[in-house]
Each structure stands twice: as C-alpha cells, then as structure tokens.
Amino acid sequence: MRASLRQRMIEVCQRKIAQKGEGVGVSFYAFFANRNDDPELLMEAATWWIQTQRLDHFEKARKIIALVEAMK
Incomplete structure (x- = not known):
C-alpha cells in the first residue's frame, strides 16, 4: 500500500478518535470523499481492508x- 494512503488512514483514524472517542469505528470509505x-x-484501500486483512465493514x-503502523 502506498505511503500516502497509509498516512491518510492514520490521520483520519486519529481525527475520528479525537472527535468521537476511543471506541469509534471506521470503514475504508472514511478515507475518501463522497465522490x-x-x-x-x-x-x-478496499483490497487491503477486505482481501488482505479480512476486516469487517466497520472496525x-x-x-x-495499529495494522497500518505495523506495515512500516
């Protein structure tokens, strides 16, 4: 997965945690605009989420x- 996507995923997750708390869930769609x-x-992102990691829709x-940082 390209570094820019990994960074975006971390930033979005950190922002969601700051806004909604430690228990917030996200889907891979959270990393993209509505279009x-x-x-x-x-x-x-979908391939990594669904095929590689076998994650549920919301995690x-x-x-x-943690998963993204382990890739570095």
Whole structure:
C-alpha cells in the first residue's frame, strides 16, 4: 500500500478518535470523499481492508492505526 494512503488512514483514524472517542469505528470509505475521484486508490484501500486483512465493514480506529503502523 502506498505511503500516502497509509498516512491518510492514520490521520483520519486519529481525527475520528479525537472527535468521537476511543471506541469509534471506521470503514475504508472514511478515507475518501463522497465522490469516487480516485478509483485506483479506493480499490487499493478496499483490497487491503477486505482481501488482505479480512476486516469487517466497520472496525475500531485504534485497530486500523495499529495494522497500518505495523506495515512500516
């Protein structure tokens, strides 16, 4: 997964935690605008989320941060 996507995922998860608390859940759609302006990047995130990690639709933001940071 490209570094820019990993960074975006961490930033979004941290922002969601700051806004809604430690137990907040996110889906991979949280990392994108409401319109599909970068289908390749969306598919990259979806592939990592669904096929590589086998995550549920919603997962705890802390879990996503830990998974992404383990990739570095």
